[in-house]
Amino acid sequence: xSRIPGVTREALSSEHQVIWxxxxxxxxxxxxxxxxxxxxxxxxxxxxxxxxxxxxxxxxPTVEKELVILAVAREMGAHYPWTRHERRxxxxxxxxxxxxxxxxxxxxxxMTPRERLLVDIARSLLRTxxxxxxxxxxxxxxxxxxxxxxxxxxxxxxxxxxxxVNALDVKAPEGSRTF
Numbered sequence: 001x002s003r004i005p006g007v008t009r010e011a012l013s014s015e016h017q018v019i020w021x022x023x024x025x026x027x028x029x030x031x032x033x034x035x036x037x038x039x040x041x042x043x044x045x046x047x048x049x050x051x052x053x054x055x056x057x058x059x060x061p062t063v064e065k066e067l068v069i070l071a072v073a074r075e076m077g078a079h080y081p082w083t084r085h086e087r088r089x090x091x092x093x094x095x096x097x098x099x100x101x102x103x104x105x106x107x108x109x110x111m112t113p114r115e116r117l118l119v120d121i122a123r124s125l126l127r128t129x130x131x132x133x134x135x136x137x138x139x140x141x142x143x144x145x146x147x148x149x150x151x152x153x154x155x156x157x158x159x160x161x162x163x164x165v166n167a168l169d170v171k172a173p174e175g176s177r178t179f
Contacts, residue, residue, distance in 0.1 A: 003169045006035030016041040023048040026055065032080050033161050036168045050157050059146050060154070063092040064118055068154050070102045071122035074179060076162030083176035103179045117142050118151060125155045 009020045009030065019041045024030050030038060037044040058065060066089035073082040089099060098111060108116040117138055124131055131139065139148050164170070172178055 007038035019045045033164045058150050063094050068118050068122050069158050071119045072158040074102050074105050075126045078162035078165050079172040079178040080165040080170050081161050082178050083172040122155050
């Protein structure tokens with residue numbers, strides 16, 4: 001149970017049930033962060049639209065998106081998105097040792113240069129709120145402008161999700177292994 005009660009579809013107006021249906025069309029029910037974000041249905045709709053962009057239109061490969069999301073979830077201490085995206089990372093064939101390094105919030109030394117770059121971007125944005133000139137230059141060499149912008153926006157989106165689940169105490173599914 002979170003700090004505020006979750007919203008059910010039945011409790012919403014017919015106009016907001018349309019939003020619920022749109023959000024849950026690509027997700028398993030209205031649980032997790034959406035259970036509380038739906039207290040502001042129009043905001044939930046916008047958050048869902050951004051998330052759908054990353055799921056269906058991003059230029060980043062799936063395993064790289066999951067790497068960034070997991071780095072953010074770990075950095076934020078956000079257990080719910082960690083559990084959901086650990087499963088997705090495994091489905092995308094993320095290397096198990098990479099997952100365990102992220103779980104431990106460990107050093108990036110054993111990662112590929114591109115993996116290291118993506119994790120460093122996430123960690124830098126969350127720790128310093130910017131990218132150093134060196135990290136930015138490296139990102140410009142390795143990523144297209146589209147991928148760099150998407151990576152920064154993905155960090156921002158999952159920071160929002162992290163704040164939501166942490167502040168409102170949205171629990172990870174029962175029996176989940178987090179960090």
